[in-house]
Amino acid sequence: MATLSTPPVSLPRHPNTTTTTVNNDLLSLIDQCTNTKQLQQVHARMLRTGLFFDPYSSSKLITASALSSFSSLDYARRVFDQIPQPNLYTWNTLIRGYASSSEPSQSIVVFLEMLYRGCELPNKFTYPFVIKAASELKDLLIGTGFHGMVIKSSLGSDVFILNSLIHFYGSCGDLDLAYRVFLNIPKKDLVSWNSMITAFVQGNYPNKVFEMFREMELENVKPNDITMLGVLSACAKKVDIEFGRWVCSYIERNEIRVNLTLNNAMLDMYVKCGSIEDAKRLFDNMQEKDVVSWTTMLDGYAQLEKYDEAHRVFEAMPCQDIAAWNVLISSYEQNGKPKEALATFRKLQTSKTAKPDEVTLVSTLSSCAQLGAIDLGRWIHVYIKKQGIKMNCHLTTSLIDMYAKCGELEEALEVFNSVERKDVFNWSAMIAGLAMHGRGRAALDLFSRMLEAKVKPNAVTFTNILCACSHTGLVDEGRNLFHQMEPIYGVVPGLKHYTCMVDILGRSGHLKEAMQFIEEMPIAPNASVWGALLASCRLHGNVELAEKACSQLLELDPKNHGAYVLLSNIYAKSGKWDQVSGLRKFMRDSGLKKEPGCSLIEVNGIIHEFLVGDNSHPLSKEIYSKLDEVATRLKSVGYAPNESHLLQLVEEEGMKEHALNLHSEKLAIAYGLIGMGPSQPIRVVKNLRVCGDCHSFAKLISRLYEREILLRDRYRFHHFKEGHCSCMDFW
Template sequence: MATLNTALISHPRQHRLPTPTQNPISITVNNDRFFANHPILLLIDQCTGTKQLKQVHAQMLRIGLFFDPYSASKLITAFALSPSSSLGYARKVFDQIPQPNLYTWNILIRAYASSPDPDHSLLIFLQMLVQCPELPNKFTFPFVIKAAAELSASRLGRGLHGMAVKASLGSDVFILNSLIHFYAACGCLDMAYQVFVNIPRRDVVSWNSIITSFAQGNCPDEALELFRVMEAENMKPNDVTMVGILSACAKKLDLEIGKWVHSYIERNEINGSLTLNNAMLDMYTKCGSFEDAKRLFDKMPEKDIVSWTTMLAGYAKLGDYDAALRVFNAMPSQDTAAWNALISAYEQSGKPKEALAVFNELQLCQSAKPDEVTLVSTLSACAQLGAMDLGGWIHVYIKRQGIKLNCHLTTSLIDMYSKCGDLEKALEVFHSVDTRDVFVWSAMIAGLAMHGCGRDAIYLFTKMKETKVKPNAVTFTNLLCACSHTGLVEEGRDFFNQMEPVYGVLPGVKHYACMVDILGRAGRLEEAMKLIKNMPIAPGASVWGALLAACRLHGNVDLAEQACGCLLELEPWNHGAYVLLSNIYAKLGKWDKVSGIRKLMRDSGLKKEPGCSLVEVNGVVHEFLVGDNSHPLCEKIYMKLDEISARLKSVGYVPNKSHLLQLVEEEDVQEQALYLHSERLAIAFGLLTMGPSQPIRIVKNLRVCGDCHSVAKLISRLYDREIFLRDSCWNEVQQSLPIDKGILSKPTHHVAILLVETL
């Protein structure tokens, strides 16, 4: 190994600092390269790992070469930017350099800007301003601006923009391109475009930056228009340009333009990189052209995890779960993103049991680990099923793994606990976090609404306003539901009327449906009908469904027929509308009308969805259909039902046969029909298998009938058990029992029954 003379070891050469009148040293060239060809420095480029780099570092220290600024900067570059980089060690090495030059500062700023800790890039930049005798240059600003973009630090980024202008670098194309990305990342597309149009000489990166900004900022039409202008100005696009354009096509779901872009790429022989092929694949799957997607996928010379996951997610979105599973099983490796695609697809398609089954498989997998996206999707599936044991386990898992409760996870936990009937736990999560965005507040308002705490929900809304969090459309949907479920008609009307003039939120179909529900529940059916007629937008199925449900509640046949007719015009396949009108006829004893509707449903090929109730016991979700006898404990369940029936009769319970929705003349058969409802089987199973202190939480797919509602209350008192019974349609739920006032209130009875008028 070559060595330096001893004089250098004894007296490390000091780098002479420039005086204020001198030109600053260039970042790209270390002006003093006396040791550039030293054998030890040449070894740096040959190192394949941090261990070898550390050995070179030791040699440099031993012979004094480390104290040469150029030599130190070359070592820092290898540690910070090479494929085998070790940024933490690079920082330690940097801290040992007596006088790092501007190049070395820039290398560290650049490395941290692309790391998981971009805030360190900004801190090092501030440190540089104090300690480095040289001013930031055109190579400093792009990376520190990138760090600000990663953090969406709008105010800081604007300050950096100002600093660049004051340093006479305001027209540098590299800095301006980075500013386009920064403003877009902060949601300021107008400013991004303003920077773009003021670039003196735009390069292809400038065009790519602005096109990608608009494509990713949900402005696909503007992105496509910019591409046309780019072509008109004879600027040749590259593969990055086309990735942005394909992203815009995917956002527009415009297959025709997407195919044109594909042919444009081929005609102009644009390099078909893996990233470009993945973007094209994504466009085809999102636009629903799976034949094109499959053809492209099969032809791709190189595939990565993104390619496979895109195909998996596409099939899952299409509802072809067999194909999605085939893709999943065929993947060379299954990373967390692939598992997430499968779990999310099942969860969002109303298949929560399948989503939890995949999550359980992931737990046994050694090659992937659940991340935030996994947990959010799984918690949503738990909420749909009422699976609070698993949901609670995930909450514990988050704590044990030290995962920070961001707003997405907080919202999911609140939602899960609320829908599983544990309002106190939902409130505990809500109060445990310091950062609450509009979705966290809205989720908690929804939780209070579904538990019948209408005034608590309104109180929470006032606290939300005090924290300067602006409500959105979801907030008002949940707030209006809270008013509906607790009969707060005037309060609901006030919130609805204030939405646009006070809060700038334009009422949508869901908000009108909520108002119709508020008025309908209160018996103001004519007023609800007047509201519908005066709507500035076309009433959707949810509006007519709310009116139809109100007509059922108050027995208004004429208005129900009108509402049902309008609903079926919008959704001819909606079997729920037929069933609800049939229920109204049945309640009034108009069995000929019931028969007519049933015949109409048969002729149309529509079938009433069978009643199904789910109950979780020891982390396993059990499913019961009406009159079910398929469960392994079927015999014991029916024996328990007999015991329950006897105890109910002993306290004077008389079945309310008006809730029978079919013509049954025999008295004992009438009772048997009510006796076999799925929620009663689930309650009997819960009493049979769960400990006395465990609440029984049941989710039903259809509306709980009034008789089962009454029976659940009586069973709760007779067996001294908490019973939570709710509909799986969580958007419109109510708690039917009185609630003590106060935001941490509990039900005054053991049973909390959450009901919904479901279509």
């Protein structure tokens, strides 16, 4: 490695020229350097000739080491430390270098060092750099401090500084402050408008963006490509294709310079608005395309679940970087195809064309959570640690969610406790985890701790905490929290919260109050709200209210199979067989199909899937004889299948008992008994709600076979142990 004493062998010598020429040549050599080594050689020469101690020259060296394409800030800092009396320009260069580096906090450290040494005072160039650093750090306190200093040093009307403050407040999510700065700029320029528009885009206020755009027109400020990027992004967020198309023609009419980035933004707008045709037309006409253009097209097809097309794009891309893989994996995960997501993840691993990043792992963990695939989930956790992948809040939230949904509440808590700066998503995921395991009190305690930690709950937090109340029958607590949402926490209750409240009230038998609650809703109830009431009516056998809820539900969602099922269960429970068969006939005639019950079980890292009455499994024979054996043992302890849980889908009475035997969760449990060691808990994930019969079945198995069973259904966990269930039979 070259040191300062290494002779600069590769540099041309100029023995016959004057000192000035040598110096000028040296300085111009700085611009020609393409790596740090060359720069070090120039540096060494400058030290020998004494040129280094000329402030202008040493600053040039700092600029090159801090801002060039091969920049090394460590080196820049070492150069800086050799300068006996750095001037303001030199300080600014170093501050600027750090501001856009991976360590923006260093920018502020250097700034404070400068103040502390007391030789130089910051000027109008210094502030945009440190404010940028504060934006990168999203540190409201520090940035606000700079804002104060700017005003005190009477730089408060400098448009460059004010524009960077808009950007800063915007990236901290404080749009009010950003807008206040904007309004107070005496002479706004285009960048002021653009900064404000971008802040509104990032804060997810597309309407405000449109408002600003109109105002610009009124004030005769001509937009440029950056403005249009913001406006297009707002169209994408609003899913407003009409306006989006208009914006594209506006760009054309007003001869706004269209570069690759702007084309990509148009593509993205078309894709987000669901018009793959427009996107394709533009894409085909684009002279220049980059990886973003390709990834955006890929995303367009994947979002629409046109996977054949998506794969064609994927294969045709010039390079399949991790973003492309992530598009595929996350679209599978979000479109309810977790198995395909995991298969794609495995392909990524074998292809080795790209390295999984946090986004990949978040989607993959979420797929594991959906499937209950604890083995792969754990493997990813280890992978993250081994690869030294930086844990961010997205990742820790996914891990918490994965462990909780795979039944490992303790491990979820372990991850949660290890997070130093917990964000609202970490807290919400943990509350949801406790809720689904029926630990309502613990969820409420955690919510209090969250408030103590000064983390502001959001709409999701409230859905989760209300859910916790409903699973544990905490009626008063739920009611109180619901009423505090808006006045105390500023979260306007949405349909999900109303649904939870109806569930809390109805499930605990307060059917009248639940009905009244719905009638007093300020927003129109949707199918879920009525569905929650209907489910409660089933639980408490209220036929009259059930019919009402059902008719409302079907008015909103005529194809809701669940409504017919619930109603027919209610009729069956009260012995109204005529109505039951009438409903059945109607369902048959209108071609309504029940979503087939399906259970998953992971054995030795492989996911096995069972449908009702499934006999496609290679070990099907063994599974059924296991079930027979279980049935005999259970009968001997007095278990009789509860036929009222059987939906009246089986014609012959004698078939009922048999049909109950075929529920997918029973098949999965039987397979677990065969395939898993006696000390391993049997983990089953079911897509529908577990029926009462299977619930008693699982309880008895846990006692007779001394096996723990973790059954996750559509709504929650049932943890069977020694003949009891964690839900205390309240579900």
